[in-house]
Amino acid sequence: MELAAKTRLLLDRLRGGARATGQRLLPAAEAPPGEKPEFLPNFCTGEVVFNVVVVAEMLAIVINLIIPRNFLATTAWKDLLLISIFIQWVALAGTAVLCYTRKYLNRLPNLQALGAAYLLLLLTTFVVSECVVWLLWALGRLNSTRPAWYADFHIINLTISAIINGLLLRLFLAKHELQSRTLSEARARLQALQSRIRPHFVFNSLNIIASLTRSEPEKAEAAIEDMADLFRMMLSQDEMLVPVKNEIDVTKKYLALEALRLDNRLTVNWDIGKFPRKAVMPVLTLQPLLENAIRHGIEELPGGGAIDVRLWEDSDRIHIRVANPLPKTRPKKAKSTPGQSLDNIRQRFQSHYGEQAALTSAEENGLFTVTVVLPIRGDNL
Known part of the structure; x- marks a missing residue:
């Protein structure tokens, strides 16, 4: 199948994913049509x-x-x-x-x-x-x-x-x-922070395909298919919170795109524990963490490296740990560091969970580690 046909297939799948949602994507502060906000408080609490x-x-x-x-x-x-x-x-x-x-x-x-x-x-x-x-x-x-x-x-x-x-x-x-x-303002801040990540993710995926189009058209075709499946999954998830499994699936689709670009320079080791059905997390939580590890770690290493991803549940908390190697020497003109790139993600967690969520990072022995702790439920919003 020619690359142009694959591109049309991507567009068709995107349209199909948008229709599958049954509604248009609403702006951050806009309520669903016909839904009247509750005027009286809950007297049953x-x-x-x-x-x-x-x-x-x-x-x-x-x-x-x-x-x-x-x-x-x-x-x-x-x-x-x-x-x-x-x-x-x-x-x-x-x-x-x-x-x-x-x-x-x-x-x-x-x-x-x-x-x-x-x-x-x-x-x-x-x-x-x-x-x-x-x-x-x-x-x-x-x-x-x-x-x-x-x-x-x-x-x-x-x-x-x-x-x-x-x-x-x-x-x-x-x-x-x-x-x-206060809740409306928190939702608006969360959507605004999330809207910064979504376009960046889209542009990054398109750049991956563009870099493969001339040199390796077969990989570009495979990337288009992965991108179509990935966007269809994203378009069908209009909720702010999604099950942990869904978030892992989205991240693996993204990693498949990156693997086509980086070839054998990228290795991802997954260690996923068992999560109850009630376990949820904000949309696009894992993907930015892996993108940060690739951007500031794997891309800078000539021989690439391995990213270790571990997820587990403990005391009604979701724990996420992402570790990646760092180059021994970094360019002096680097515009950002791994820690600075995590600010948007940290702000999203604070807007959604307040003090109940935590994102910490550490650099030791050439290894950069990001640790995230989230409530297993999303009751704040």
Whole structure:
């Protein structure tokens, strides 16, 4: 098959890979069409429930303190217990209602969702208050379900509920908005850093093919096929995180391209441990590490060399170690060092995982080693 036909095959495969994704590639900060961001926070989390319980108990203490009495009397502690139980019932019931109705409320316009959540909290307060009255009547503590203080009891409860729930809703919404904005900014930074690597990878692959076109056309044809398969894999992975196996497959395709260019000067020794299905890592994590090892190590050595790649899982962490030989003497006009070329990768990890990820490098006895530690899950984004 002629080289031109191979090139057309590459284009056809790229088009097929783009169609296989079922959607166009979106810009960094653009959400998928028709997807409405969640306005109300998740009220089912342990953090929200804990905060609600703490605020409810503080409110119970304040109410108990403002009741006129002798504070040294034993009834003060009994009153605090009863008030705490009642307020906790109201608080936890309201949180549970918002927890189960959140997915429906978030389908509404933001103002309507906020108003509906607020009314649900007031309705919950009324229902719990009414249940308390009926419970006291069933236990024989009241002679009627409509005692003289019935109206005042509901008015006071609803007034306090309206004030406290309004403040809490505003607090939770502000915190949720801040977290959403921070997450969006982190995603944008991550995509921006990733976009620096993708074009560089494409241009580097095209340069490999260009260098082989005239001197070794057969290898160039094989490179086009590998490149078509590689890009098809990349186009079908729109997620930020991919399984470890997928990332290894992409890297091996890249190494096949480099092996065509470097011939027998490149040897890669793989040592891959077993990973659970939940193990994921950012797209194009391994490939830049291997490219760095080839660019600053193997290419500079006349006889080439071997790159040792080891991946293993330990204590819910993904460990990656890439080691390559370095030339004894380096050109004085070198624009970058192996460590400097890793800055983009380090920034990607920091944007995605924060302090949970680490990338370190060391040079010893003519060997340059890069060690990466990542969480086995990608929960931050």
